[in-house]
Amino acid sequence: MSLKTPVVAQILLIFLIGCAALPKDVQRPRSEALPPDPQTRLGKGIEPALAYNPGHSAFYPLASGQEALIARIASAAVADHSLDLQYYIWHNDMTGRILMHKMLQAADRGVRVRALLDDLNIGQYQRGLRILDYHPNIEIRMANPFASRHSKIFDAMRFKTLNRRMHNKVFIADNQTAIFGGRNIGDEYFSASGEMNFGDFDLWAIGPVVKDLSKEFDSYWNSDIAYPISSLVTDFKPTQKDLDDLRNQAEAAIKSAETSEYAEALKDTALARQFTKQPLKLYWGDAQVVIDPPEKFKQKDKEEIKNLTHQLRPLIQETRKEVILVSPYFIPGEKGVEFFSGLAKRGVKSVVLTNSLASSDVATVFSGYKPYRKDLLQVGVGLYEFKPNLDNSELKKKAKLGSSFSSAGLHGKIFVFDRKKVYVGSMNLDPRSFDLNSEMGVVVTSPELAQDIANTLLKSLSQNSYEVSLDENKDLRWKTLNSGHEVIYKKEPETSWWKRFKANMSGFFVPESWL
Secondary structure (H helix, E strand, O other): OOOOHHHHHHHHHHHHHOOOOOOOOOOOOOOOOOOOOOOHHHHHHHHHHHHOOOOOOOEEEEEEEEHHHHHHHHHHHOOOOOOEEEOEEEEHHHHHHHHHHHHHHHHHHHOOOEEEEEHHHHHHHHHHHHOOOOOOOOEEEEEOOOOOOOHHHHHHHHHHHHHHOEOOOOEEEEEOEEEEEEEOOHHHHHHOOOOEEEEOOEEEEEEEHHHHHHHHHHHHHHHOOEEEHHHOOOOOOOOHHHHHHHHHHHHHHHHHHHHOHHHHHHOHHHHHHHHHHHHOEEEEEEEEEEEEOOHHHHHOOOOOOOOHHHHHHHHHHHHEEEEEEEEOOOOOHHHHHHHHHHHOOOOOOOEEEEEEOOOOOHHHHHHHHHHHHHHHHHHEEEEEEEEEOOOOOHHHHHHHHOOOOEEEEEEEEEEEOOOOOOEOOOOOOOOHHHHHOEEEEEEOOOOHHHHHHHHHHHHHHHHHHHEEEOOOOOEEEEEEOOOOOOEEEEOOOOOOOHHHHHHHOOOOOHHHHOO
């Protein structure tokens, strides 16, 4: 270090480098998913159906936010042996506290709970997580954690590593049922927010696919990117009183939630009614779990490993007629435009639904997408941008109908191939998902499910999205139906000049490869 460097700067630099170190020789006791037990409540409930459909898995679509929360509550409530939870975001809000309470209840009755959480968004709740981890039946690990537990600036020297995040999302009970898809844990993902709710999508599964999802979970849980919360938070030692206080807080949150309008909406969902009156409508088919391996976190640029995109490639190559892609964050890049051009030359129709500027919650990502719209249209892509429903009363009404395409913002990730196979998972079609974050999902071979998802989506496009096109002067136009009347916009619909300005400017500050 040069002696000309100011002393204060030298001290600060030493401090930054010195503090940005993860604990060494971390003890990570290896554990695996517990084998499915046919004598659990879940086992007794699902075995007859599985025996009638040997070798196949069954899926129930969770399009409505309320149903998605009910499914998770129900799964945790009937778990007898284990809960394995892997999430990118888990908010400390109403729905986050409800599910934390269900986790605690399960642990109190002897269920083993393993929770693997990404440290970027959830590390701020480290005190509560450390207390949860004190429970003898709960273990919390953080994925790719920050070394400093008080200020992320002290990890500045590790930016390249920390820029990679665990985006996986799965909820597994007793290794017999699992929920996977686009949803994180938080009010906005379950149509419970008073401000902005996301249109999202999950599948609730039983059958052989669950064991494969458990293998995915175990591969991350036992990897060296997963750090026990106890090894990271060392300046606080929880006590039994802390755990009792947390349990009391969770119970108080439940009592408060029970008197909310949202609780009444939960009771009125089709899923809640079906639980008491009739079996669920299930879609049966074969399933393939596709994941980015944990090694992706240490993957070097241009290094070839079998990432999720590599695993999906054969599906694209097999597609002959149509591909429908729902991706809230969509940045095709020049290679993506070439990809869609290649599909068109093969006679494959492409339909893409992504967020409009009005519905996007990340203007920077939108700025990475907008330059490619004209090129996409010119190679024949059917391009649609999600139309936000900003009337909250109407939003709640539509949410009860179970549509994941009636909301303020789009968040679901769904790819339909020739209406025979469908991918549901966490991956967006953008550089961050392709090259930086870890992603996961399941490819389901079920023409019935693929057809129903495609039909529901395509029928909703005219009302719930803007069809983007080019006029005779090659200028962008946006067409939609408002109250049954066709409306055409000549600029980004339902946006202010300030929002358009921010979207134009933000792209200058962040490389496309980070978006």
